[in-house]
Amino acid sequence: MLRNGAAGGGGPAAGGAAGHRPVRVWCDGCYDMVHYGHSNQLRQARAMGDYLIVGVHTDEEIAKHKGPPVFTQEERYKMVQAIKWVDEIAPGAPYVTTLETLDKYNCDFCVHGDDITLTIDGKDTYEEVKTAGRYRECKRTQGVSTTDLVGRMLLMTKAHHSNIGPKGHSPWTGVSQFLQTSQKIIQFASGKEPQPGDTIIYVAGAFDLFHIGHVDFLEKVHQLAERPYIIAGLHFDQEVNRYKGKNYPIMNIHERTLSVLACRYVSEVVIGAPYAVTADLLDHFRVTLVCHGMTEVVSDKDGSDPYEEPKRRGIFQLVDSGSNLTTDLIVQRIIKNSTKWCVLGQTKHGTAAASSEGEVLFDRCGSLGLQREVIVTLGGSSGLEFEARNQKKEAKELAVLEAMKRLEEKH
Numbered sequence: 001m002l003r004n005g006a007a008g009g010g011g012p013a014a015g016g017a018a019g020h021r022p023v024r025v026w027c028d029g030c031y032d033m034v035h036y037g038h039s040n041q042l043r044q045a046r047a048m049g050d051y052l053i054v055g056v057h058t059d060e061e062i063a064k065h066k067g068p069p070v071f072t073q074e075e076r077y078k079m080v081q082a083i084k085w086v087d088e089i090a091p092g093a094p095y096v097t098t099l100e101t102l103d104k105y106n107c108d109f110c111v112h113g114d115d116i117t118l119t120i121d122g123k124d125t126y127e128e129v130k131t132a133g134r135y136r137e138c139k140r141t142q143g144v145s146t147t148d149l150v151g152r153m154l155l156m157t158k159a160h161h162s163n164i165g166p167k168g169h170s171p172w173t174g175v176s177q178f179l180q181t182s183q184k185i186i187q188f189a190s191g192k193e194p195q196p197g198d199t200i201i202y203v204a205g206a207f208d209l210f211h212i213g214h215v216d217f218l219e220k221v222h223q224l225a226e227r228p229y230i231i232a233g234l235h236f237d238q239e240v241n242r243y244k245g246k247n248y249p250i251m252n253i254h255e256r257t258l259s260v261l262a263c264r265y266v267s268e269v270v271i272g273a274p275y276a277v278t279a280d281l282l283d284h285f286r287v288t289l290v291c292h293g294m295t296e297v298v299s300d301k302d303g304s305d306p307y308e309e310p311k312r313r314g315i316f317q318l319v320d321s322g323s324n325l326t327t328d329l330i331v332q333r334i335i336k337n338s339t340k341w342c343v344l345g346q347t348k349h350g351t352a353a354a355s356s357e358g359e360v361l362f363d364r365c366g367s368l369g370l371q372r373e374v375i376v377t378l379g380g381s382s383g384l385e386f387e388a389r390n391q392k393k394e395a396k397e398l399a400v401l402e403a404m405k406r407l408e409e410k411h
Contacts, residue, residue, distance in 0.1 A: 025046065040188075043085045055093025056076050207260050216325075220321050282309065289317060293318070
């Protein structure tokens with residue numbers, strides 16, 4: 001059980017310390033297929049100041065520089081706004097970050113991860129603000145990337161599934177894969193206990209590839225009470241695979257936990273919640289209301305209704321989010337766009353970005369970060385480090401591209 005932060009930002013008050021002007025921070029990006037790595041970047045950025053504004057690029061800008069996004073700009077705006085460390089979004093932010101943009105939003109500096117972002121012609125998108133000394137860097141979250149998630153979908157692998165489960169080991173004892181994630185969970189989940197007068201609402205599910213459909217649902221649930229306290233129960237990977245099949249979940253239990261904790265509408269997360277909503281669970285958390293979306297409810301292993309107990313108590317409610325987006329539909333969007341990404345990559349093949357340390361040849365495939373980087377010439381240790389850093393990433397991306405090619409041949 002992990003208690004989440006308040007619905008607002010996770011850093012100092014927006015007004016700043018007494019007697020000091022609040023520090024306004026700027027971040028920008030595509031924020032397509034948002035995962036906990038994006039959320040962690042925004043968490044770090046928010047901690048550097050008092051108020052965080054996040055610029056989100058339009059579909060047109062992304063298509064020009066990287067390829068067609070999976071999610072529309074309206075979906076991406078809403079997804080970013082749902083991240084609890086974000087105070088404000090700036091729709092239609094320019095792809096290249098300029099001093100003019102920072103001044104327009106009265107931001108002191110911008111923050112970006114320690115990776116390279118380039119325009120279609122190979123220029124650093126943050127060059128101007130770096131030169132002016134109005135650029136800060138945060139650490140990229142290890143162990144997650146959009147490329148890796150797309151690879152899991154297309155390659156149909158299950159290697160990412162956690163062995164944590166009802167019969168497994170505690171995630172706090174002896175699971176090396178989880179050690180780094182456990183630190184992130186502590187950072188993500190620093191919140192409050194339910195207070196007298198709060199309406200405690202329980203929702204449960206996989207919450208896989210946490211997306212705008214989940215956000216729409218949780219927002220609707222949040223609106224059901226004046227003082228909602230939403231507890232999200234996340235099922236273990238093995239349970240999700242039982243009722244979803246294929247290689248679901250795409251994200252393992254640890255990754256899904258972080259994604260849900262980053263949502264401003266969620267107050268608390270139960271890791272490895274039982275599939276059936278039992279009397280013990282309802283009593284333990286003092287649940288007032290149990291909600292489920294309009295998706296099909298799969299029976300428990302014994303054929304029983306997992307919501308039998310809350311229905312018996314008269315506290316079960318179906319909530320229509322107004323969204324039909326599911327994890328399956330996201331996968332279909334990616335497969336549909338795969339040809340466009342690879343064609344774009346072929347047209348961009350040969351674009352070179354030169355620097356004093358070496359020359360890099362780029363072959364980009366879409367906004368999902370399917371970018372192969374090949375060192376043409378190297379001069380200096382930084383070039384060698386850059387090459388080493390991208391060797392594993394390139395192998396993953398090549399595997400994804402091969403999977404896309406096979407899908408094209410089938411269709």
